[in-house]
Amino acid sequence: MEREIITTADGSKTIQIKEWNEQYHSKHGAIQEAYHVFIKNGLDLFEHQDLAILEIGFGTGLNAFITLLEGSKKCLSIHYVAVEAYPVSVAEISQLNYVEELDALEKQRDFEKLHSSPWHEASSITKDFTLQKEQKDFNDIQSSSQFDLIYFDAFGARVQPELWTVQIFEKMFRALKNNGVRVTYAAKGSVRRAMQEVGFEVERLPGPPERGKC
Numbered sequence: 001m002e003r004e005i006i007t008t009a010d011g012s013k014t015i016q017i018k019e020w021n022e023q024y025h026s027k028h029g030a031i032q033e034a035y036h037v038f039i040k041n042g043l044d045l046f047e048h049q050d051l052a053i054l055e056i057g058f059g060t061g062l063n064a065f066i067t068l069l070e071g072s073k074k075c076l077s078i079h080y081v082a083v084e085a086y087p088v089s090v091a092e093i094s095q096l097n098y099v100e101e102l103d104a105l106e107k108q109r110d111f112e113k114l115h116s117s118p119w120h121e122a123s124s125i126t127k128d129f130t131l132q133k134e135q136k137d138f139n140d141i142q143s144s145s146q147f148d149l150i151y152f153d154a155f156g157a158r159v160q161p162e163l164w165t166v167q168i169f170e171k172m173f174r175a176l177k178n179n180g181v182r183v184t185y186a187a188k189g190s191v192r193r194a195m196q197e198v199g200f201e202v203e204r205l206p207g208p209p210e211r212g213k214c
């Protein structure tokens with residue numbers, strides 16, 4: 001499917017799938033959404049420990065990059081596994097402006113390493129951040145009691161309803177350690193019920209603010 005780079009309301013870029021009218025991040029702000037959903041309501045729950053994170057949908061690497069930045073501020077040691085079936089291209093990566101927008105020019109090399117690191121093996125991106133990218137379908141996730149935190153960042157149920165099902169949520173539940181946390185951006189009733197059915201305790205949190213609103 002045709003992909004196009006677009007600019008979201010906070011100035012950060014994302015990828016749009018035109019045929020689906022679906023973006024990799026919110027049009028209201030890619031960086032803003034990533035921070036709100038995955039850092040504020042996910043990573044920030046963890047303090048000073050070794051952390052294993054599973055990202056379902058690596059895409060542009062934005063979530064991985066902000067996790068690397070924030071993890072380093074909090075002195076976390078992170079092992080990050082990211083699953084992705086359709087990697088973004090080098091040409092697409094070169095058009096993303098996350099390093100500039102996050103004012104993280106000294107971490108440019110780390111952002112590049114997130115993308116250039118090999119698939120299917122663990123790579124040290126920094127001394128405290130290891131990345132293992134897995135090029136495979138979400139249906140093939142077979143981990144068990146391995147992760148403290150899961151970022152579930154698939155496309156929405158409107159376009160990929162098959163990924164918001166009991167079958168996929170069971171895989172995530174199995175992949176989490178006891179008391180693990182899974183965060184996502186969707187709050188639809190049917191999705192919530194499917195999560196509860198596999199055993200998740202579900203908490204609905206306020207969404208990110210839209211630009212221009214207080």
Ligand SMILES: C[S@@+](CC[C@H](N)C(=O)[O-])C[C@H]1O[C@@H](n2cnc3c(N)ncnc32)[C@H](O)[C@@H]1O
Pocket residue numbers: 023024025056057058059060061062063064083084085086087136137138139153154155160
């Ligand atoms: C919403 S985007 C992820 C955005 C990403 N977290 C980021 O920060 O850029 C969803 C991602 O899931 C991937 N994807 C969609 N269906 C998939 C499947 N069945 N298995 C694996 N990856 C899939 C897409 O290629 C896309 O990169």
